[in-house]
Amino acid sequence: METKDTKPWLDTSDPQKFINNTAKFNDLMMMYRCAIREVRTKLEVLDDEFSVENQRNPISFIKTRIKKPESIYRKLQKLGCTFTPENIVEQLHDVAGIRVVCAFVDDIYTIADLLSSQDDITVLQVKDYIKNPKPNGYRSYHMIIEIPVFFSKGKTPMKVEIQIRTNGMDFWATLEHQLRYKKGIEQMEGYEEISKELMQCAAAVIEMDNEMQNIKNKIGKFHDI
Ligand code: 0O2
Numbered sequence: 688m689e690t691k692d693t694k695p696w697l698d699t700s701d702p703q704k705f706i707n708n709t710a711k712f713n714d715l716m717m718m719y720r721c722a723i724r725e726v727r728t729k730l731e732v733l734d735d736e737f738s739v740e741n742q743r744n745p746i747s748f749i750k751t752r753i754k755k756p757e758s759i760y761r762k763l764q765k766l767g768c769t770f771t772p773e774n775i776v777e778q779l780h781d782v783a784g785i786r787v788v789c790a791f792v793d794d795i796y797t798i799a800d801l802l803s804s805q806d807d808i809t810v811l812q813v814k815d816y817i818k819n820p821k822p823n824g825y826r827s828y829h830m831i832i833e834i835p836v837f838f839s840k841g842k843t844p845m846k847v848e849i850q851i852r853t854n855g856m857d858f859w860a861t862l863e864h865q866l867r868y869k870k871g872i873e874q875m876e877g878y879e880e881i882s883k884e885l886m887q888c889a890a891a892v893i894e895m896d897n898e899m900q901n902i903k904n905k906i907g908k909f910h911d912i
Contacts, residue, residue, distance in 0.1 A: 715772055716753055719783040721836050722845035723751045726785055729808075733801050741911055745794035747854055750786040754779070780812070780831045781848035788857045792817065792900045795828050795851045802832070802849070809833040811846065817856075823882065824889025825860060827852040855892040 727749060734746040754762075759782065760770050768774040775782060789795050795817065803810050812831040820826045828851040833844045852860065863885055872878060906912055 711772060712756070715775060716782075718836065718838065718843060718845060719753055719847075721838070722834055722847050723753070723783045723785060725834050725836055726802075726832070726847050726849065727751060729802060729805065730785070730787060730798070733798060737797075743790070743912060745789055745791070745798060747788045747790055749788070752784045752786075754782045754784065776846075780846050783845065783847040785847060785849045786857070787849060787851045789851060789853055791903050792853055792896055793903075795853065799828055799830060799851055803830070807835055809844075817852075820889070820893075823863070824886045825863070826856045826889070826893070827860060853896050855896045859889055859892045 730746060730749055734744055738744045759775060759779065762779060763770055763774055766774075766778055768778050787798060789798060799813075802808060810830060810832055812829075814829040816825055816827050816829065830849045830851070831846060832849060833846050835842045836845050867881070867885065903912060
Protein backbone atom coordinates (compact mmCIF):
# COMPACT_ATOMS: atom_id res chain seq x y z
CA MET A 688 0.00 0.00 0.00
CA GLU A 689 1.27 3.52 -0.81
CA THR A 690 1.41 5.29 2.54
CA LYS A 691 4.49 7.50 2.17
CA ASP A 692 2.82 10.89 2.83
CA THR A 693 3.67 11.86 6.40
CA LYS A 694 2.04 15.35 6.35
CA PRO A 695 -1.32 15.64 8.15
CA TRP A 696 -4.34 15.18 5.91
CA LEU A 697 -6.28 17.99 7.44
CA ASP A 698 -4.00 20.70 6.05
CA THR A 699 -6.54 22.78 4.09
CA SER A 700 -4.05 25.48 3.00
CA ASP A 701 -3.77 23.75 -0.37
CA PRO A 702 -7.30 22.79 -1.62
CA GLN A 703 -6.05 20.43 -4.34
CA LYS A 704 -3.93 18.56 -1.82
CA PHE A 705 -6.90 18.37 0.53
CA ILE A 706 -9.03 16.85 -2.27
CA ASN A 707 -6.30 14.30 -3.05
CA ASN A 708 -5.99 13.37 0.60
CA THR A 709 -9.75 12.89 0.87
CA ALA A 710 -9.54 10.48 -2.07
CA LYS A 711 -6.73 8.60 -0.29
CA PHE A 712 -8.80 8.39 2.89
CA ASN A 713 -11.78 7.01 0.94
CA ASP A 714 -9.49 4.45 -0.70
CA LEU A 715 -8.22 3.30 2.69
CA MET A 716 -11.77 2.98 4.07
CA MET A 717 -12.70 0.92 1.00
CA MET A 718 -9.81 -1.43 1.86
CA TYR A 719 -11.09 -1.82 5.42
CA ARG A 720 -14.61 -2.54 4.10
CA CYS A 721 -13.17 -5.29 1.90
CA ALA A 722 -11.30 -6.79 4.87
CA ILE A 723 -14.59 -6.89 6.79
CA ARG A 724 -16.23 -8.68 3.87
CA GLU A 725 -13.48 -11.34 3.85
CA VAL A 726 -13.79 -12.03 7.57
CA ARG A 727 -17.59 -11.96 7.47
CA THR A 728 -17.57 -14.62 4.72
CA LYS A 729 -15.26 -16.82 6.80
CA LEU A 730 -17.61 -16.54 9.78
CA GLU A 731 -20.67 -17.30 7.65
CA VAL A 732 -18.94 -20.37 6.19
CA LEU A 733 -18.16 -21.67 9.70
CA ASP A 734 -21.72 -21.02 10.85
CA ASP A 735 -23.17 -22.71 7.76
CA GLU A 736 -20.98 -25.81 8.13
CA PHE A 737 -21.72 -26.07 11.85
CA SER A 738 -25.48 -25.78 11.24
CA VAL A 739 -25.43 -28.68 8.76
CA GLU A 740 -23.47 -30.90 11.16
CA ASN A 741 -25.23 -29.93 14.40
CA GLN A 742 -28.66 -28.66 13.31
CA ARG A 743 -28.23 -25.33 15.03
CA ASN A 744 -26.43 -22.03 14.41
CA PRO A 745 -23.65 -21.06 16.82
CA ILE A 746 -23.79 -17.50 15.43
CA SER A 747 -27.00 -15.57 16.12
CA PHE A 748 -25.97 -12.52 14.09
CA ILE A 749 -23.01 -10.51 12.83
CA LYS A 750 -22.73 -6.72 12.91
CA THR A 751 -20.00 -4.77 11.17
CA ARG A 752 -18.84 -1.17 11.24
CA ILE A 753 -16.13 1.10 9.90
CA LYS A 754 -14.88 3.64 12.43
CA LYS A 755 -16.22 7.12 11.66
CA PRO A 756 -13.68 9.72 10.42
CA GLU A 757 -14.21 11.89 13.52
CA SER A 758 -13.57 8.88 15.82
CA ILE A 759 -10.41 8.04 13.85
CA TYR A 760 -9.27 11.64 14.17
CA ARG A 761 -10.05 11.78 17.91
CA LYS A 762 -8.30 8.50 18.66
CA LEU A 763 -5.16 9.55 16.77
CA GLN A 764 -5.19 12.85 18.64
CA LYS A 765 -5.47 10.96 21.93
CA LEU A 766 -2.45 8.90 20.94
CA GLY A 767 -0.56 12.07 20.05
CA CYS A 768 -0.46 11.15 16.36
CA THR A 769 -1.31 13.19 13.29
CA PHE A 770 -4.11 12.25 10.88
CA THR A 771 -2.02 10.44 8.26
CA PRO A 772 -2.55 7.17 6.38
CA GLU A 773 0.51 5.58 8.06
CA ASN A 774 -0.81 6.44 11.49
CA ILE A 775 -4.28 5.10 10.74
CA VAL A 776 -2.81 1.82 9.48
CA GLU A 777 -0.10 1.47 12.11
CA GLN A 778 -1.64 2.98 15.26
CA LEU A 779 -5.30 1.98 15.02
CA HIS A 780 -6.44 -1.62 15.24
CA ASP A 781 -10.19 -1.12 15.20
CA VAL A 782 -10.94 0.86 12.04
CA ALA A 783 -12.65 -2.30 10.75
CA GLY A 784 -14.85 -3.88 13.41
CA ILE A 785 -16.93 -7.06 13.44
CA ARG A 786 -19.22 -8.11 16.26
CA VAL A 787 -20.18 -11.78 16.34
CA VAL A 788 -23.07 -12.62 18.63
CA CYS A 789 -23.21 -16.28 19.61
CA ALA A 790 -25.82 -18.51 21.21
CA PHE A 791 -23.73 -20.08 24.00
CA VAL A 792 -20.49 -19.21 25.79
CA ASP A 793 -18.68 -22.26 24.38
CA ASP A 794 -19.69 -21.19 20.85
CA ILE A 795 -17.55 -18.07 21.36
CA TYR A 796 -14.41 -20.14 21.91
CA THR A 797 -15.30 -22.56 19.10
CA ILE A 798 -15.66 -19.70 16.62
CA ALA A 799 -12.51 -17.94 17.90
CA ASP A 800 -10.45 -21.17 17.64
CA LEU A 801 -11.75 -22.09 14.18
CA LEU A 802 -11.03 -18.60 12.87
CA SER A 803 -7.58 -18.37 14.50
CA SER A 804 -6.53 -21.71 13.04
CA GLN A 805 -7.11 -20.60 9.43
CA ASP A 806 -3.69 -20.25 7.83
CA ASP A 807 -4.29 -16.87 6.19
CA ILE A 808 -5.24 -15.29 9.51
CA THR A 809 -2.68 -13.90 11.95
CA VAL A 810 -3.92 -13.23 15.46
CA LEU A 811 -2.20 -10.06 16.69
CA GLN A 812 -3.94 -9.68 20.05
CA VAL A 813 -6.53 -11.39 22.23
CA LYS A 814 -8.35 -9.83 25.19
CA ASP A 815 -10.57 -12.28 27.00
CA TYR A 816 -13.03 -10.13 28.94
CA ILE A 817 -15.11 -13.26 29.59
CA LYS A 818 -12.49 -14.98 31.73
CA ASN A 819 -11.37 -11.55 33.00
CA PRO A 820 -14.41 -9.22 32.92
CA LYS A 821 -13.82 -5.46 33.13
CA PRO A 822 -14.45 -4.02 36.62
CA ASN A 823 -17.70 -2.43 35.32
CA GLY A 824 -19.08 -5.88 34.34
CA TYR A 825 -18.29 -5.74 30.59
CA ARG A 826 -17.71 -9.18 29.06
CA SER A 827 -16.73 -10.08 25.52
CA TYR A 828 -13.91 -11.89 23.67
CA HIS A 829 -11.81 -9.45 21.64
CA MET A 830 -9.36 -10.34 18.88
CA ILE A 831 -7.29 -8.20 16.58
CA ILE A 832 -6.47 -10.18 13.47
CA GLU A 833 -4.66 -9.50 10.24
CA ILE A 834 -5.99 -10.87 6.98
CA PRO A 835 -4.55 -10.54 3.46
CA VAL A 836 -6.88 -8.87 0.98
CA PHE A 837 -6.17 -9.12 -2.75
CA PHE A 838 -6.55 -5.78 -4.56
CA SER A 839 -5.59 -4.99 -8.17
CA LYS A 840 -2.50 -3.23 -6.78
CA GLY A 841 -1.47 -6.33 -4.82
CA LYS A 842 -1.99 -8.26 -1.61
CA THR A 843 -2.41 -6.07 1.49
CA PRO A 844 -2.54 -7.30 5.09
CA MET A 845 -5.47 -5.58 6.82
CA LYS A 846 -6.28 -5.41 10.54
CA VAL A 847 -9.76 -6.20 11.81
CA GLU A 848 -11.09 -6.08 15.37
CA ILE A 849 -13.47 -8.92 16.20
CA GLN A 850 -15.69 -8.86 19.30
CA ILE A 851 -17.33 -12.19 20.07
CA ARG A 852 -20.03 -12.39 22.74
CA THR A 853 -23.28 -14.11 23.68
CA ASN A 854 -26.71 -12.57 23.17
CA GLY A 855 -26.74 -11.83 26.90
CA MET A 856 -23.36 -10.09 26.88
CA ASP A 857 -24.43 -8.12 23.80
CA PHE A 858 -27.71 -7.10 25.43
CA TRP A 859 -25.87 -5.73 28.46
CA ALA A 860 -23.03 -4.07 26.50
CA THR A 861 -25.37 -2.42 24.00
CA LEU A 862 -27.53 -0.88 26.71
CA GLU A 863 -24.54 0.07 28.87
CA HIS A 864 -22.96 1.71 25.81
CA GLN A 865 -26.11 3.80 25.30
CA LEU A 866 -26.37 4.75 28.96
CA ARG A 867 -22.83 5.22 30.21
CA TYR A 868 -19.84 4.16 28.08
CA LYS A 869 -17.69 7.20 27.34
CA LYS A 870 -20.58 9.50 28.31
CA GLY A 871 -18.45 11.23 30.99
CA ILE A 872 -21.21 10.94 33.60
CA GLU A 873 -18.89 9.82 36.43
CA GLN A 874 -19.42 13.09 38.31
CA MET A 875 -23.23 13.01 38.25
CA GLU A 876 -25.23 12.57 41.39
CA GLY A 877 -26.13 8.93 42.08
CA TYR A 878 -23.45 7.59 39.73
CA GLU A 879 -22.19 5.02 42.25
CA GLU A 880 -25.68 3.63 42.65
CA ILE A 881 -26.10 3.40 38.88
CA SER A 882 -22.74 1.60 38.59
CA LYS A 883 -23.87 -0.87 41.22
CA GLU A 884 -27.15 -1.47 39.40
CA LEU A 885 -25.36 -2.02 36.09
CA MET A 886 -23.05 -4.51 37.85
CA GLN A 887 -26.10 -6.34 39.18
CA CYS A 888 -27.54 -6.53 35.65
CA ALA A 889 -24.17 -7.87 34.42
CA ALA A 890 -24.23 -10.52 37.18
CA ALA A 891 -27.77 -11.56 36.19
CA VAL A 892 -26.63 -11.96 32.57
CA ILE A 893 -23.62 -14.07 33.65
CA GLU A 894 -25.91 -16.31 35.67
CA MET A 895 -28.29 -16.74 32.75
CA ASP A 896 -25.43 -17.45 30.28
CA ASN A 897 -23.94 -20.06 32.64
CA GLU A 898 -27.33 -21.68 33.26
CA MET A 899 -28.06 -21.96 29.53
CA GLN A 900 -24.56 -23.40 28.99
CA ASN A 901 -25.20 -26.01 31.75
CA ILE A 902 -28.48 -27.01 30.13
CA LYS A 903 -26.72 -27.32 26.76
CA ASN A 904 -24.00 -29.48 28.36
CA LYS A 905 -26.62 -31.80 29.86
CA ILE A 906 -28.45 -32.22 26.53
CA GLY A 907 -25.07 -32.50 24.76
CA LYS A 908 -24.34 -35.74 26.62
CA PHE A 909 -27.11 -37.43 24.62
CA HIS A 910 -27.34 -35.42 21.39
CA ASP A 911 -24.84 -33.58 19.20
CA ILE A 912 -25.61 -29.89 19.64
P1 0O2 B 1 -17.09 2.03 20.26
O1 0O2 B 1 -17.95 3.23 20.43
O2 0O2 B 1 -17.82 0.77 20.59
O3 0O2 B 1 -16.38 1.96 18.93
P2 0O2 B 1 -9.00 0.93 22.35
O4 0O2 B 1 -9.97 0.27 21.37
O5 0O2 B 1 -7.58 0.54 22.11
O6 0O2 B 1 -9.25 2.40 22.44
P3 0O2 B 1 -9.07 -0.71 24.57
O7 0O2 B 1 -9.70 -0.49 25.90
O8 0O2 B 1 -7.64 -1.08 24.54
O9 0O2 B 1 -9.40 0.57 23.76
O10 0O2 B 1 -9.78 -1.77 23.70
P4 0O2 B 1 -10.77 -2.85 24.18
O11 0O2 B 1 -10.72 -3.02 25.65
O12 0O2 B 1 -10.47 -4.05 23.35
O13 0O2 B 1 -12.21 -2.21 23.84
C1 0O2 B 1 -12.53 -1.78 22.57
C2 0O2 B 1 -14.02 -1.87 22.30
O14 0O2 B 1 -14.69 -2.78 23.17
C3 0O2 B 1 -14.75 -0.56 22.52
O15 0O2 B 1 -14.63 0.20 21.36
C4 0O2 B 1 -16.19 -1.02 22.78
O16 0O2 B 1 -16.84 -1.36 21.56
C5 0O2 B 1 -15.96 -2.28 23.56
N1 0O2 B 1 -15.92 -2.00 25.01
C6 0O2 B 1 -14.82 -2.01 25.77
N2 0O2 B 1 -15.15 -1.74 27.05
C7 0O2 B 1 -16.47 -1.57 27.09
C8 0O2 B 1 -17.40 -1.26 28.15
O17 0O2 B 1 -17.04 -1.10 29.32
N3 0O2 B 1 -18.71 -1.15 27.80
C9 0O2 B 1 -19.13 -1.32 26.51
N4 0O2 B 1 -20.45 -1.19 26.27
N5 0O2 B 1 -18.29 -1.60 25.50
C10 0O2 B 1 -16.98 -1.71 25.78
P5 0O2 B 1 -14.54 1.76 21.43
O18 0O2 B 1 -13.81 2.21 20.22
O19 0O2 B 1 -13.98 2.19 22.75
O20 0O2 B 1 -16.01 2.25 21.39
